[in-house]
Amino acid sequence: METKFIEEKAKEIRREIIKMLGEAKSGHPGGSLSGADIIAALYYKEMKLDPANPKWEGRDRFVLSKGHAAPLLYSVLALKNYFKIDILKTLRKTGSILQGHPDMNKVPGVEMSTGSLGQGFSAAVGMALSFKIYNKENRVYALLGDGECQEGIVWEAAMAAAHYNLDNLVAILDNNGLQIDGKCSEVMCLGSLHNKWTAFGFHVIDVDGHKIDQIIDAFDEARTIKGKPTLILAKTIKGKGVSFMEDRAEWHGSAPSMEQVILALEELK
């Protein structure tokens, strides 16, 4: 029942992503679509939030470290009523609150300005560390890309998260295997992400990033892990949900035409 509901929400998120990018005529569909199930599970089940009071002190924090997937975050925030859904049409346009990459001072519900890869994760570690120091219950979630793991700061931050025993931190790795220039394995091989994150001191959980049940179970498991941070290694498909975008690097950073928007929405009914 609950799974069905979240799956439906993920589909709604995907529809908004497609519409928004079609309207904007630029942006990043592939990596936005691959994270839709993860973000739906976070915002419709896992996180403590109060959209009517976006600065509520007790809220959990979500940081979109792969900031180029801004349409993913904007969609869920609009659907959760952080702002009016009509605003999605203004994505990337002059004067819009919806910048190409998320701006925490412009958009209600955005917890950290991101876009330069790796930095959001570092900030998420800072948030989790602050909550630890002040004995707060808030949890911190960060969504990273796999290509993003080529940034050195990701590993600096990972080391610190383990060193400071941040069991209030859950990183989710949207492992779609592609980046702008092609396959991650060909651009700059990441090796075994499972082994790397384990070696850096994380509790690593492998899931299918499009199976809501698996994602939710992983979040539940993360809550039981004490003394170390968790990484959910989510195997995903770039462009998931739109057949002609799936697993194609060229959909990393180009927007669909109006015809393509119509085709995509047909598939996402």
Place this chain on the structure above:
Amino acid sequence: MEQIATRDAYGKALRKLGLNNDDIIVLDADLSKSTKTADFQKVNPKHFVNVGIAEQNLMGIAAGIAATGKIPFASTFAMFATGRAFEIIRNSIAYPKLNVKIVATHSGVSVGEDGGSHAAIEDISLMRSVPNMTVIVPADGVETEKVIEKIVKYKGPVYVRLGRSKVPVIYDDSYEFEIGKFSTLKAGSDVTIIACGIMVAKALEAADILKDKGINAEVINASTIKPFDDIAVIESVKKTKCVVTAEEHNIYGGLGSAVSEVLVRNFPAPLEMVGVMDVFGESGAPEELLEKFKLTTNEIVNKVELVFKRK
């Protein structure tokens, strides 16, 4: 004259904060004994975070802490804070206007024996070019303590530039520091000397020498490089009609540039700069290096005599 390094004054100010302000978290990247953040760690170890040798993550973590409403102080050497971690400061601290206090030590060629790889001569220029950033260069230990007290109350990103070596104490405890306000240390009518950091004490010495030569110099401490006190510069130079700037920093992009920018727009006047002449630092005893790079009282006197002739 009593001498104290600005980094030691920072340690003293942090100790006070560690005992009195629960919102402060101090971070360092494996240089806590040199930056003096270890002084804070002694009094409030729970609020001290060592991130290891990882300056990018130092700034990213500080940004995250600020995003939870706390006040992080991030310290390391000026070279690594503003050079290594520049883009994290730019995108994760300044762009979202997060309340991070970056207090960097070991700036300029007076780093000494560590040499050119460690002597930041570009940091003022880098930090002043970033929107939302406030840039402060205290002149002595007293001013450093006042600056730290003030920036805790100011909400927004701040870069404070401190040094390794001891410098003369020029202020007494009655001094009131205000962000964005220069202080005139000596009134004069013939030439304006605008200095920052370790060059302020030298500017005062230069003014004494100049007095014997019949030149009455006004000495201004430009401790806030951004926001710049345009009015103080214009008012003084309107009176004196010429100016010498003095800084332990590259002549490109620092105090000399800032003064020039204000004057060409408002009141063009002859200007000479004392600073690092677009070369890297090197190893040596700090005082010897300051001589070698012409960051001296005598050089200020020379430049004043030069600019005076151009009036």
